[in-house]
C-alpha cells in the first residue's frame with residue numbers, strides 16, 4: 001500500500017493523522033485545532049530553537065524594519081543586512097568556506113545537483129537518499145547508479161569499475177527516515193582510489209545536531225575538508241527556515257550563483273526568517289555544545305529504552321528514531337493509538353520508505369525530558 005491508499009483507508013477506519021492543523025508553536029508541546037494536547041515527537045526542532053524568545057524577537061525586529069519579504073529573487077530585488085549576515089554566518093560555521101543560501105534545502109539539491117553533475121560522467125548515490133537528491137539527480141540527466149543503502153563495499157566496487165569516469169558520490173549525512181549516519185570516513189577514503197571524484201553530502205538532519213561546532217555528520221566524522229559540497233538546512237536543528245550549500249570550489253560557487261535557477265529564479269527567505277537564522281547561528285556558537293550534549297544524552301537513553309521493547313528500529317543511533325512495522329496499516333493503527341494517548345510521531349509508509357518498512361518516526365529535541373521519553377516508550381510498549 002502506498003501513502004495515498006493508507007491515507008484513504010485510515011480515514012475510513014478513523015486512524016487518519018496526516019496534515020494535522022495546529023494551534024501552537026512548533027516544539028515539544030503541540031495543540032491540535034480541535035484542542036487536543038500532544039507531546040510531539042514530530043518536529044525536527046533538534047536544538048529546541050523554533051520557539052526560542054530570541055529567535056522570535058529577532059524575526060519581529062527585522063520584519064519591522066524591512067517588511068515581510070524582499071520582493072523577488074535576490075539577484076534583482078536585492079537582499080538585506082540580515083541576508084548578508086546569514087551568508088557570512090554559514091561561511092564562518094564552515095571555517096571560511098564559501099556558501100550559498102537557498103530558500104529551502106530541497107531547492108538547494110534540486111538546483112545544485114544538476115550543475116555539480118555537469119562536472120561528472122556518473123553519479124553514484126545511496127538508494128535511500130532523500131527525495132530532493134533523487135529529484136536533482138533525475139533532473140541532471142547524468143547517468144547514475146544507486147548503491148544499496150550504506151553499502152560502502154558496493155560503492156567502492158562501482159568506483160573501481162568506473163575509474164575512467166568523473167564520478168560524483170551523493171548521500172544523505174544523517175538519513176531522514178532511518179536516522180543512521182553515512183560512513184563518511186569510508187566514503188571519503190574512496191578518494192584514495194579515485195582522487196578526482198567529488199562528494200556531495202546532504203546533511204539536512206545532521207547539521208546542528210552533530211559535530212563539535214554543529215557542522216554535522218562531516219564534522220563528527222572528521223572529514224569536512226574532504227567533502228566537495230555540504231548541504232544544510234535552517235529548518236530543522238536551527239529552528240528557522242532556508243537551506244545552504246557549502247562549496248569547496250569557490251569559483252564554481254560563483255558560477256552557481258548565476259546559473260542555478262533555484263538560487264536566482266526564486267525569492268530568498270524573508271528578512272524575518274534571515275534574521276531568525278542569524279540568531280540561530282549565534283545561539284549555536286554559544287550554547288550549541290551544551291544543547292547537543294543534552295540531546296545526545298537523551299538520545300542514548302531513548303535508544304536503550306526502545307531496545308528494551310525489542311522492536312526493530314533499524315540502525316539508528318541519532319535523535320531520529322524509526323519504529324518499524326511490516327504492514328503500513330499496522331503502523332497507521334499504532335500511530336493513531338499513540339495520538340489517542342497524546343503522542344504525536346510521524347507515520348512514514350511507501351513510497352517514502354521501502355515496502356515492509358513502514359514506520360513511526362520519533363524525533364527527539366533538546367526540549368524533551370526523560371519523563372517524556374518514558375511516557376512515549378511505555379505507551380508504545382503497551383500498544384504493541
Ligand SMILES: Cc1ncc(COP(=O)(O)O)c(C=O)c1O
Pocket residue numbers: 104105106107130132172176202203204205233234235242243
Ligand atoms: C535529507 C533532507 N534533505 C532536504 C530536506 C529538505 O529540507 P528543507 O525544509 O530545507 O527543504 C529534508 C527535509 O525533510 C531532508 O530530510
